[in-house]
Amino acid sequence: MLKRFLLCSLLLLLAGCHRDRPELRVAVDAGFQPAMEALRGDFEAQCNCLLRVTAGSSGLLYSQIRGGELFDVFLSGDMARPVLLEKAGFIVPASRQEYARGQLALWVSRQLSEKKSAGFSTLNAELASNRTELTPRQLILLLGKGKHRLVIADPQLAPDGDAAVKMLKKFRLWPRLKNRMVYAGHAGHAQILLHQGEGEMGVIPYGQALASGRGGQYMRIPAHFHPPIHHQLVILRNTRERSRAIQLLQYLQSPPVQARLESLGYLAIAGTGDSPDKAISPDGARVTNSE
Incomplete structure (x- = not known):
């Protein structure tokens, strides 16, 4: 009886710890989902958070975001939808950046x-x-x-x-x-x-x-x-997990992950975002490498 009680207590404790971990809601183009699943365990361990991944076509996810669906990060399979979201004011400034190139x-x-x-x-x-x-x-x-x-x-x-x-x-x-x-x-x-x-x-x-x-x-x-397939990421303006969203962006752009993405079927990016000298700070302001 005591062993059963201790086991139940341990399971409840672990479940409680699991619930306490913050969630990052990620909308990802379905073509990139296998790579995201291969990487998620490593990223979750680094950020001490859970990824709640919703996969679909970039066009459908874009429509859901415009319709008010709550996501923290959108990993698009192109750059056209991120550009439209940026023009409409849906994203954190400077967060539209490339994370992979498709094949x-x-x-x-x-x-x-x-x-x-x-x-x-x-x-x-x-x-x-x-x-x-x-x-x-x-x-x-x-x-x-x-x-x-x-x-x-x-x-x-x-x-x-x-x-x-x-x-x-x-x-x-x-x-x-x-x-x-x-x-x-x-x-x-x-x-x-x-x-x-x-x-x-x-x-x-x-x-x-x-x-x-x-x-x-x-x-x-x-x-x-075929035309280049530029995968771009944006952080949605209404996120409450901005720092973790930025951490995901930095993780995907890091050299070790870029090298791993090549083994998962993608081409490494030439630089970050629209210009290699631009990055994003935790408060969403645009900064340069020289600052």
């Missing part, structure tokens, strides 16, 4: 990749030789032949879907593919549709493919094939 991957279902056509034989050979980056010829060959359905995230809502459509138009593949597109709500939904067989191929964030590539094969699409 895309071509994902092919295992059933399709095992077919003996020339294009998929080439894909299998390249994967077997550990070459994981597509060439223009391979991209055109794989996407341009057959009647395969192609899954992407809704280009009106998801930056990776928008970049995918612009890439297809650049390589003059859009006329052949536009009637075979399957649109997902966001990057995570695109991966679900691919695993469910709703499409035989998909253009999804490279980080998403690395995190959940089971059931298919994938190759990275070189960044110069």
Whole structure:
């Protein structure tokens, strides 16, 4: 009986400590969610806080923020929505800064990749030789032949879907593919549709493919094939956790985390925010490195 009492007391104490930890409400583009989940334990230990992560398309999260949804930080998959929030006065001054640069991957279902056509034989050979980056010829060959359905995230809502459509138009593949597109709500939904067989191929964030590539094969699409995908972060004006929000920004921009993000499918940022010499202080004022 005494042991049971002590055990219950310990569990209640731990639960109470858990509740006492402050929460940072983070809205994150679904394409970056796998990376955020990989990093959250380390950050939570550093800040002694809990991350309450809400994932979705950048467009939908932007609409929720404009509609009054309470978040502390918005990790967008682009820079367009953060700019709009900044112009509308929704963010802490100087908090709009880049934290990662996205990449895309071509994902092919295992059933399709095992077919003996020339294009998929080439894909299998390249994967077997550990070459994981597509060439223009391979991209055109794989996407341009057959009647395969192609899954992407809704280009009106998801930056990776928008970049995918612009890439297809650049390589003059859009006329052949536009009637075979399957649109997902966001990057995570695109991966679900691919695993469910709703499409035989998909253009999804490279980080998403690395995190959940089971059931298919994938190759990275070189960044110069599509417009740059600048992931920007903003701290929302109404946050009550400004110091921890700034800590998250600084954590994501730190060299060790930037190096880790490269292993998670992202390109390191060239600098912080719109200018490398700008940073943000705990009170939200803009300062420079020379101060």
